[in-house]
Amino acid sequence: MTKKSRLALAVLIAVGFLLRVWRVGSYPPLLWDEASLGYNAFSILKTGKDEYGNFLPLIFKSFGDYKPGLYIYLVIPFIKLLGLTELAVRLPGVILGSLTPLVLFWFVKEVLKKEKLSFFSALALAFLPWHIHFSRGGWEANAMVFFLVLGSWLFVKNSSKLFIVHCSLFIFLLALWTYQGAKMMVPLILGGLVFFLWPVLKKQTKVITTLRLPIVMSCVMLLLMGVWFYQSFTGPARNRPKAMSLFSHQRPAEEIKSLLAEDNQFEKNFHFFVFHGEWLHYTRCFLTRYFNHFSPRFLAFEGDWASPRHSAPYFGMIGHLNFLLFLFGLGLFLREKRSRKENLFVYWLLIAPLPAALSRDIISGVRSLFMVIPLAFFIGYGLNWLLKKQNKFFFLGIVFFLILDLAYHQNLYFEHMVKRRPKDWLYGYKETIGLVKEKQDGFEKVVISDFYGQPYIYYLFYTQYSPEKYQRQANLNENQFGDVGKVEKIDNFLFRPISWETDIQKEDILMVASSEEVLRSSLIRGQEVYSQLVPLAEINKQPMFYTNEFKQE
């Protein structure tokens, strides 16, 4: 590498870091999972135990979703340095996210030996809206992507050095420990690496077989992975993948009945099995989800339409021009003659949406996050070709429009994303908990509505509630369907829906209701409900919460 290209790469990483770290401590609002990650890290730091009093767990129970724990351990040093703040929870994600383009650069360079192409891939990733979005927050999937690319790079890099191979396996082990979806991604990627690099590996296996110790070491690593899998499919955490799986959601009985009626049949028979069987139903469900992740609607125009938390509104995961460049790059790449290992990128593109396509949600920008890597590669491929084959001005024009597209995304992200869906973004917990903390004295009970979900963790997080004290009373009401549970009580704080008959009249209760509950009750009881309440946390001219107290302000 020349000095100039090193400088360019450094600038690229720095700009990527700026995009990810800008206002990250205050925008967007903290999500449930981030609050939980932060508080558990805080709890470990103070007491060595998680919120439920388990000593240094590998898997954190959290809301009953059993989070793999690496991200929490990564957060601990930042909490030590910065205290329990949003910035501390998010910085590991920001840093790993900023470094992913660098690792991708190394990886592409190692596989294809083309420095310019590697640079453009890194460039595309550093400016990819999808990747920026998930780097700006404590998203475990983002950390997983980093570890997967790092592991792959180490695996590819001069595999004859056994130490490095072991490092690579170790990194994959870490990836497994970061995110649920890794249970599918790690075997797929490891298998893919072995398959596509087989001609290279075959030469090296001769070297390897002469040494006994490394084989034992590798076996230990693989065994550890196996143990991890065993644990996660038999322990208390096993319900989570099951609850999320596509296959645990059956067709409604009415649908089957109407199909039978249309066929003039009375019971399921061979004809039904052949043309309307479960196998076909699940295949169609799977294909719908799989196609959705490649759909222009998802990539270019609307983003994740199932969850507003996963993308900026009215903008695709990668953006309009990036989408065209991706198609262009993919077409060019397929047209050319390729070696076996170059096909790795096509393979990655095809497997990346699998964890998302096999889960119950129709689309998911977070479970399919690994797609950013192949997408960035193909966008980079397209850019690289344009620079090589086309007129400089044309290329600069493309870059200009790419910047405009990104600027448009940034506008939608910073100005509109939270304002448009404040409830999904859990806007207002911070302000409300802060006010409640000030005013709680003199009340016998404080009732906070759980309408937006998991208010207890925000209470713990924003009041920096002492972990020792909490561990003694932590009690999660688990959800019988395997989804997240609820915590209903901490000291004199109750987290439950507001009951209007009892809560509102009492002098000694401080009540915080969600604006939806107030709206519904005002429909039943008339408009005077509003006059008794004080709005809190206004956004886009709408309050998120109401309370019955501190009217004097």
Added chain:
Amino acid sequence: MSLSKSRKIILGAILLLAAALRLYHLGAYPPLNADEAAIGYNSWSLVQTGRDEHGESWPLHFKSFGDYKPGAYFYMVLPLVKFWGLSEWAVRLPSALMGIATVYLVFSLAKLVWQDERLGLIWAAVLSISPWHLHFSRGGWESNSALFFITLGTYCFFKFKSSKSTFHFSLFTFNFALAMYTYHSARLITPVLVLGLGFFNREFLLKEKKRLIKPLFLVVLFLIPLAFSFLRGGASARFSGVGLMADSGPLWRANELRGQYANPDAWLPTLLHNRYLLYSISFFQKYFSHFNGEFLFISGDLVPRSKLPDMGVMHFVEVGLLVVGIYCWLRSKKKEKYLIGLWLLVAPLASAMTFQAPSALRSLSLVIPLTFFVAFGIQGILNSKIHSSVFVILICYLWCFCYWQNQYFVHYLKRYPSAWPNFKPVAKWLKEEGDQHDKICIMGQFDQPYILTLFYLQYPPEKIQKEIELTPPDEFGFSTVKQFGKYTFGDCEGFNGKILY
């Protein structure tokens, strides 16, 4: 180059299959819809009186429900109605025949352009059982006949390229012009296709330019009446009813985003969130939605009349074949390869300009490049000499075909009863017992029941031309007739006379 005997037999079998699938129960299944009845009745009215139902003589656009239908298909139906009388078969047969002819045409196209008979046979076979093409061949769909003319025109263009005869060039331009007379979306697609073909063959065409001026001049002359009729006949009304702007989504989006600023009319919100930008984005979104796997393979169109339940516009097995086909096509060194890519990119253009996308009907011409890719994929697999795979593909196709026929003939009408309501029983009652009543009101789920009544009762055109009175257009620009003669439609409340439900 003549075909070997075995290939002739295969081609014959494919055409027979195509014909059987397109003609089987054509008159009765699915029941006649309002547009088809309008085509039939207006042609019949022309035969009888020389005027359409609204009293317009020999129009190029038929006013019909106020949607000004392009006229060419009416005139194709006309001779059949004249000799055969007014029947479902007469309305649908031209479209079905053109569907069968298109299957033959793609074979000839492959043979002519790439000198590849095997590819042509596979392509014809794939098209003959394509759910998309079958759906619109079975019924009086103008879109399908426009596709036939476009395909024939393209064939003539390449014929011209090899024979260099001006006659073939005239045929090419004439067919494309006919397509424009036949269907709205062809008016956008054909000129762009012509420009594309011209661009890729510019050197060849420039060499021949002297000979081409006369046919070009003639075709422009031929198109002038169309242009006048189009501009006169409520073209703008039609476009505002179903055009891109009829979808008010982007407008609301602009308002919503602007509302989130303290000052919605400051320069930045105005620059970033205005309807021009949002409508452009909406155009591209609609354009690309036609390439979505969900549209192609899972759920198809949004409109029940243009879709089958639980399936897309292509067979499931074609998921893999399409991918293989596109891959092989990218890698292939064939000359004239651009044709398929050009067609693929041009076909959804018109559909993207409307309020509802993806639309299987308006983007029907996509079926040509897509089935080509499937055929190309199959050929790629055949070339790889993995014989077992051929067997697997055949089994999969067999299943897909059975699935299609089960969905089409068994489930379709039961799942979407309102898409193709059967008017025949009503017509039968009207014919047998209608005379006993002075006034009859017809309620029910029928779309444009007046035209179905006219069609099935063979109501005298002279009478309706005087009685017809269209309601003001609805939000999509469609009007209907509430009452003629002794018949009233729709709202029967407080009606004094016989009511039919």
